Amino acid sequence: xxxxxxxxxxxxxxxxxxxxxxxxxxxxxxxxxxxxxxxxxxxxxxxxxxxxxxxxxxxxxxxxxxxxxxxxxxxxxxxxxxxxxxxxxxxxxxxxxxxxxxxxxxxxxxxxxxxxxxxxxxxxxxxxxxxxxxxxxxxxxxxxxxxxxxxxxxxxxxxxxxxxxxxxxxxxxxxxxxxxxxxxxxxxxxxxxxxxxxxxxxxxxxxxxxxxxxxxxxxxxxxxxxxxxxxxxxxxxxxxxxxxxxxxxxxxxxxxxxxxxxxxxxxxxxxxxxxxxxxxxxxxxxxxxxxxxxxxxxxxxxxxxxxxxxxxxxxxxxxxxxxxxxxxxxxxxxxxxxxxxxxxxxxxxxxxxxxxxxxxxxxx
Numbered sequence: 506x507x508x509x510x511x512x513x514x515x516x517x518x519x520x521x522x523x524x525x526x527x528x529x530x531x532x533x534x535x536x537x538x539x540x541x542x543x544x545x546x547x548x549x550x551x552x553x554x555x556x557x558x559x560x561x562x563x564x565x566x567x568x569x570x571x572x573x574x575x576x577x578x579x580x581x582x583x584x585x586x587x588x589x590x591x592x593x594x595x596x597x598x599x600x601x602x603x604x605x606x607x608x609x610x611x612x613x614x615x616x617x618x619x620x621x622x623x624x625x626x627x628x629x630x631x632x633x634x635x636x637x638x639x640x641x642x643x644x645x646x647x648x649x650x651x652x653x654x655x656x657x658x659x660x661x662x663x664x665x666x667x668x669x670x671x672x673x674x675x676x677x678x679x680x681x682x683x684x685x686x687x688x689x690x691x692x693x694x695x696x697x698x699x700x701x702x703x704x705x706x707x708x709x710x711x712x713x714x715x716x717x718x719x720x721x722x723x724x725x726x727x728x729x730x731x732x733x734x735x736x737x738x739x740x741x742x743x744x745x746x747x748x749x750x751x752x753x754x755x756x757x758x759x760x761x762x763x764x765x766x767x768x769x770x771x772x773x774x775x776x777x778x779x780x781x782x783x784x785x786x787x788x789x790x791x792x793x794x795x796x797x798x799x800x801x802x803x804x805x806x807x808x809x810x811x812x813x814x815x816x817x818x819x820x821x822x823x824x825x826x827x828x829x830x831x832x833x834x835x836x837x838x839x840x841x842x843x844x845x846x847x848x849x850x851x852x853x854x855x856x857x858x859x860x861x862x863x864x865x866x867x868x869x
């Protein structure tokens with residue numbers, strides 16, 4: 506017994522002694538591991554634009570999945586429902602390029618051309634003169650400082666990185682949009698196949714459970730994204746009409762900008778309402794600013810208590826604090842896109858915690 510125990514102890518010694526007696530070998534292996542990690546990080550960094558495009562296309566496809574299911578519930582087969590959604594997407598994209606882009610370019614050009622004159626006209630309005638008198642010229646000094654800063658070509662060169670960089674950014678944005686559009690159509694057509702192959706990577710004993718929760722999470726993400734786009738579209742249309750009625754210039758251009766800003770959870774509508782009020786106040790009159798401010802306050806209440814519960818009723822509900830933290834974290838990492846996709850990801854995590862982790866803890 507003593508001999509066998511001694512031999513058993515000796516058999517455990519080489520692994521420890523090898524590390525102590527051959528440090529160069531282990532240092533070499535550790536260095537290779539570090540180099541491999543650095544190569545992987547460099548590869549991901551170089552491919553971040555492609556990975557981001559794939560990520561965007563996948564989320565758009567998930568956002569369109571509820572529309573496919575809507576057509577299926579109306580009696581269409583899966584293939585015809587997918588074809589119908591693809592045709593709608595193509596029609597919307599063509600319509601945006603054909604109808605929306607020309608007014609945006611026209612109003613943006615007009616804004617750049619008339620901006621110096623419009624800013625000068627602000628100083629002649631009665632409310633500005635009165636406010637400047639009450640502040641003993643402080644408001645005019647502030648206005649002149651801002652005008653000088655924004656009127657300096659070096660400021661815009663610093664902000665935009667130069668004309669060449671802006672031009673390359675536009676070209677890159679167009680090419681990326683085309684790539685995302687084509688990839689989105691592919692994802693819409695093959696989303697079931699992609700999910701099936703993904704689930705087959707899981708052990709068969711756990712596959713049914715993973716598929717159940719996976720479908721539920723993906724369905725929640727799709728419902729959330731489609732609901733956010735619907736709410737943002739309603740907000741943008743309403744805001745454009747309101748700005749047009751009070752006489753704000755470039756209302757259509759502002760409406761397109763509002764469409765994207767209102768997709769930011771919780772604070773998007775607050776940002777756009779504040780922006781609209783200031784623009785109406787400065788660009789038209791204090792009365793117009795007051796009308797826009799009050800109207801948007803009323804709209805925000807309608808959106809919060811009537812529109813959002815109806816549109817987002819099937820999405821996974823998560824606490825407001827989690828929504829805000831997720832939006833801030835996602836916005837810091839990936840900007841507007843990160844703020845948008847962080848919420849459904851958080852909803853998926855909450856769903857797993859609620860229906861998998863917590864019940865398992867309760868059993869033990």
